[in-house]
Amino acid sequence: MKVEAWIFVICTVFLVLVTPAYWFVTDAGDSGADWTGTSALVMTTLLTMMVAMYLGFQAKRMDARPEDRKDAEIADGAGELGFFPPYSWWPLWCGAALAVMTFGVAVHAWWLFIIAGMLGAIALCGLVYEYYRGEHAH
Known part of the structure; x- marks a missing residue:
C-alpha cells in the first residue's frame, strides 16, 4: 500500500505545482477568463490528496504485503488472490x-x-x- 500512497502523493505534488501555473497562464486572476479549469484542478488536487492520505493511513495499519518488502520471494505471494466474479449480463x-x-x-x-x-x-x-x-x- 505504501507504493500506491506514494503514487498519489506524487500526483498531488504535481497538481499543486500545475494549478497555480494554469491559473497564471490563463489569466484567471484579472479577467476571470477560466475559473472552470482552475476549479477543476483544485478539486482534482484535493481528491488525490484525500486518496493519498487514506492509502497512507491504511499502509501504517496493515502488515507489509510481499510486494512491499524488499526481502520477499516470489513464493511469498502464492496462494489465493481473492474472489473474482464470473461473467454477468x-x-x-x-x-x-x-x-x-x-x-x-x-x-x-x-x-x-x-x-x-x-x-x-x-x-x-x-x-x-x-x-x-x-x-x-x-
Missing part, C-alpha cells in the same frame, strides 16, 4: 437503461426516462442480488 442492462434514460432527458421524452428508470431499477436489483440465486448463489 447485468452490467450490460444497467448501462443500457442509463443510456436510454440519458437519451430521454436529451430529447425531452420524460415518458422514456421513466420507463428506462423502472427497467434500470430492475437491472440494478438483478446486479446486486446476482449471488443470492441461480448457479452462482453463495
